[in-house]
Amino acid sequence: MGKAVPEGARKGGLGLDFPAGRVLFKRLTEHAKSIEQATNLNLTDFSCRHLTVDDIWIPLGESLLIEMFRPLWNLAVDGFGNHDPGGRRAAQNISPWDVLHPGRPWAAKLSSGKTEADVLAGIKKHREQHK
Template sequence: MSQSKPFNPLDRVNIGASVAQALLQQQPVSLGKIKPFSGAGIYAIYYTGNFKPYEPLVKRCRGGKFEAPIYVGKAVPAGARKGGTGLSASAGKVLYNRLSEHAESIRDVDNLDIKDFSCRFLVVDDIWIPLGESLLIAKFSPIWNNIVDGFGNHDPGKGRYEGMRPRWDVLHPGRAWAAKCKPRRETPQQITTDISTYLRSMTIPASPAILFAGEDNPTFESDGEQS
């Protein structure tokens, strides 16, 4: 590791990196079998099923490897969502509830199976949650955070369905609220093509380690069978 200045463990990036790294050290568990718990925090979801467009990611997750998340997210107390720090708010079961919402979304669709999804999650002090999430998304560029957006969307509610149907729901139909939104002109086949292009251009990190401030970029390797 080359350094231009002394390592500062209290550097903002280093603290965020330690949070992200702590998440990656957690044992993956089945997304559909998480028991209730309290706290806010961050999480990463992994896919090991047979949906063909995701095959390059699946190869990096099967066999207990779990090297490439399909989605990364966070759950913060209500006060933090409204722009506050959330420090005075009780987190309750916000992280558990968020993961449960994701599991329900997957159960609703026709071409995914909840049994094929695992996740890592970490309860974190509220102030460090956004930074940890941002570093994980920058590290892994998960498909559902980027090219197939909309997985984390909520039902907009009655009278608010004028927005466009999320790409995620075009590719994975089944959520009742999404069917009420305006149809997209894109077809599932077009989105699948975009996924293939995205994965061909994306380098999956050779190491799950998160960079700390002052470290050189790690060597990355691409999956030669991504086409």
């Protein structure tokens, strides 16, 4: 689950009729690029469903869907939607997503955090808890 809100929406003040523009398309394109860069995934193995709502409902919808479906990639393999953290945050740990699916050039520069065995153990635990 994820969200694509208009730039500046997080801080408010855009008004209730602010046009979303191409934000959703941009976010889905970023996700496709992350999948394509992974050395062990193929974009043709993926599909996507999306729901377009007024931006005021996006956080609620995302939270409800995560709570209802308990998706692995939101709870045990975090990091799919991450962006390049830039130079000032380069010391942060690599995400579980990038541990399992290496290939994003910027992720290779990050510090090692969890090992692949750690991430796989987290997946196993998640699957046992959410059968």
